[in-house]
Amino acid sequence: QSALTQPASVSGSPGQSITISCTGTSSDVGSYNLVSWYQQYPGKAPRLMIYEDSKRPSGVSYRFSGSKSGNMASLAISGLQAEDEGDYYCCSYAGSSTWVFGGGTKLTVL
Amino acid sequence: QVTLRESGPALVKPTQTLTLTCTFSGFSLSTSGIFVSWIRQPPGKALEWLALIDWNDHKYYNTSLKTRLTISKYTSKNQVVLTLTNMDPVDTATYYCARFIDDGDYFDYWGQGTLVTVSS
Numbered sequence: 485q486s487a488l489t490q491p492a493s494v495s496g497s498p499g500q501s502i503t504i505s506c507t508g509t510s511s512d513v514g515s516y517n518l519v520s521w522y523q524q525y526p527g528k529a530p531r532l533m534i535y536e537d538s539k540r541p542s543g544v545s546y547r548f549s550g551s552k553s554g555n556m557a558s559l560a561i562s563g564l565q566a567e568d569e570g571d572y573y574c575c576s577y578a579g580s581s582t583w584v585f586g587g588g589t590k591l592t593v594l
Numbered sequence: 595q596v597t598l599r600e601s602g603p604a605l606v607k608p609t610q611t612l613t614l615t616c617t618f619s620g621f622s623l624s625t626s627g628i629f630v631s632w633i634r635q636p637p638g639k640a641l642e643w644l645a646l647i648d649w650n651d652h653k654y655y656n657t658s659l660k661t662r663l664t665i666s667k668y669t670s671k672n673q674v675v676l677t678l679t680n681m682d683p684v685d686t687a688t689y690y691c692a693r694f695i696d697d698g699d700y701f702d703y704w705g706q707g708t709l710v711t712v713s714s
Contacts, residue, residue: 487640518698518699518700520698520700530690530701530704532701535695535700539698575643575700581646582643582655583699584643588639588641
């Protein structure tokens with residue numbers, strides 16, 4: 485049950501697009517369509533942004549999208565805005581009724 | 595409106611047992627497909643999934659912490675309790691409870707979290 489691998493940080497300017505990767509294995513990310521993504525502001529609880537690899541809950545901006553290829557999932561944010569700055573975590577079902585989070589990525593809007 | 599709130603001690607001593615309570619509203623843990631989970635986050639570090647309990651009282655644990663964790667539910671009180679034995683300073687973290695949706699495997703509502711510090 486090792487943590488999923490995410491880049492420690494990504495950055496972009498307002499209006500640009502960025503992508504955050506989440507790399508797992510064939511035992512977790514690669515085996516199930518069950519990757520979710522969470523946004524977290526400092527001192528706040530995480531917020532669900534994407535589930536089942538690419539589905540967006542109601543209330544989440546269309547600028548956020550998810551995808552997956554093999555053992556790597558990705559979160560893309562288009563039209564970057566200052567309010568998107570924060571930490572992002574992926575999570576996947578890891579088999580045997582366990583779940584694993586990624587190490588987190590700090591997004592900076594320049 | 596779905597809400598969850600964690601409660602418990604802010605400070606525990608090494609070797610003690612931590613007991614945290616998650617009190618929720620807006621849903622019932624007797625509904626099929628609804629789970630409640632605990633997740634923690636050490637200061638400045640990543641989220642770590644700890645445990646999950648479903649409407650049928652099935653319990654699931656982080657493999658690495660399984661021997662120290664117990665999750666229980668009190669459906670009539672709308673509460674889920676987590677105990678973690680033999681606390682160590684590395685267990686210092688903000689502990690969150692969250693509602694988990696089985697159809698899709700995601701945490702859709704979270705409590706605000708409670709910071710637990712382990713220190714003598």
